[in-house]
Amino acid sequence: MAGRRLVRWVAAVPMALLALATIYPLVFTGNVAMKTRRDYILDRFSPAGSLSWDNLAEAWAGAGMARYFVNSFVVVAFAVALLLLLGSMAGFALSQLRFRGSSMVFLGCLAGLFVPFQVIMVPLTRIMADLGLIDTYPGLILAYVAQFLPFTVFLMTSHYRTIPAEIVDAARIDGNTVYGVYRRIMLPLGVPALLSVGILDALFCWNDVLISLLMMPSPEHRTLMIGVNALRGQYSDDVPGFASGVLIAAVPVLMIYLFLQRQIADGVTAGSTKG
Amino acid sequence: MPIESPSRLVRPAGSGRAGAATVTHRGRRRDARRGRAERIAPYVLVAPAVLIIVGLRLWPLVLGVNFSFTGDGELNGTPVGLSNYLELAGDPLFRTSLRNVGLLVLLLPVAVAIPGLLATFIYLRVPGHRVYRSVYFFPAVLSPVIVGAIFNLLLGYDGPLNALLGTVGVGPVDWLGDPGVAMFTVVGVHIWATFGMALVVFLAGFSTLDASLLDAARVDGASLRRTIWHVIIPSLTRTIQFVFVTTMIGMLTSMFGLLFVMTNGGPEGSTYLPEFYIWHQQGQMNQPALASAASTVLFVVMLVVGLLQITLLRRSGRQD
16 A cells, blocks of 8 residues: 555656646746847846736737638538538437438548548649639638538537437427428537537637648738737747747747636547447 | 438328327428428538549549549640559658658557557556646647648757757757658658657547456556556457558658748758648649649558558457
8 A cells, every 4th residue: 555655646746847848938938028139149048037028019910820710610610510510500410300211421521531631632632713702701711611521411410329319309399390300409418518619619720720821822811820920920039929920920829728628628538438 | 320311200180199280281382392391411511522522632643643644744634544653652752752752651659659558658647647638639620731840940950958958968960951860860850740640549449448457457456567568458449440550641741831831842852742842843843744643643542551450450469
């Protein structure tokens, strides 16, 4: 018993060090973002003498981060709304309604889950170009919806499978159409799953690099992540300015993480336990 | 349990189940019309998702494979047989990228063992276990661009990591500039950024673990090593399988952001991965057909490695 306790304490030391290694990079970046360029060149490790928000303000307004931020926000909001709508509609039909071809449809969605974007990026770019959707907001939104829809349908289907058929039956006897059941029963009952899938979808879209890089070539359409990378060239000799840009892009995600950690973890693990 | 069929539920009044309201003659005709609408309702519900998934995920896959047998530039659209694949085989950059995939597969057990071991300790209630879970998971929500940018600062030649190493007398390492080191650096950063994901999955697996088995092992006086080997690993085969496959997919498909920000494929092309190669050929070199061939190779590689893993893990699971 004592040996076991000792093992626990011995394990706690590397674990604490690892936790430090997990947190420190972001703390370092935040600290650099608060420094003036002069302070940074003199000593990059010491805590910033006084909190200076100048770098952040400069990156936000001067370097165009505000524009990129709005781009990202709009695209992610529309993409997530569409994903949840289409995902819950299909999930409801696949889990609660029996119709010819339903297992084919489910298998098709599952197959879509295993097609990595890298494998289809050339033909997809071409299709988008043929549709005239390259370098447009609807184009990027559609690309995100296509990318994350199989995952969304899959998780919504497995969530709706847990709802007893009697509930749907009872609603139908009360005179609801299939659409009525979807709107009055399935959407409200789906809220926990919609929340955790929605947060994950939003994170995926917000953090994406490759799709946005391919779909939005012009600088004024850049999403935030591409914008951060572009800052590197702009601020090649201004590390605090660059760190500020990084911080601006990271803060919304950190906020979401702090408040909705539980839902994110639920979404991540749902695939492993239900699949 | 799914509903038998939508039409069963809108059977005409009179034949209906007890409690259903009787409907007038006119109502019956309305019911018939409604019945038809109800029958197609499931199709209406799945149609948008099916259209998008088939049109923008499955169809491009077929299109891409097809495309890889046609030419680039002047030969655009004309069939060229296997010449794209031959060109890939002769391209040192593509060969490097495949070699790097091999390296990733070799490092895969490490990338799975780290979160597995950490999850075990958290499950065994190491002091502070509650905090660790949230702390370790947090880099997993950051974009590769953010992670890459942060590590660009940390790993600079005169950056904090080299300064730290300098205090213990280890000379500065050119983390991103040395062709022999850069790939390991990028993989290391990728593992730093994603091990929290696998950790959370492991912890979910642990929560399904039968606690009495662990108690029995403790009563029998089994050492920690033996408990892990004989109790925990066999009961978690499914979770381990899942983590292996998802970690591999993650390594092969979500390192683009890191490469893009940290190395841009360099130094000397040493950090190329297939996904970076595809992007480079398509966007930078304007050789989409060649890029398609590389895509097809990547897809086949992923299928083979994935299936191989599943069979291997199944077999070892059965032996236990």
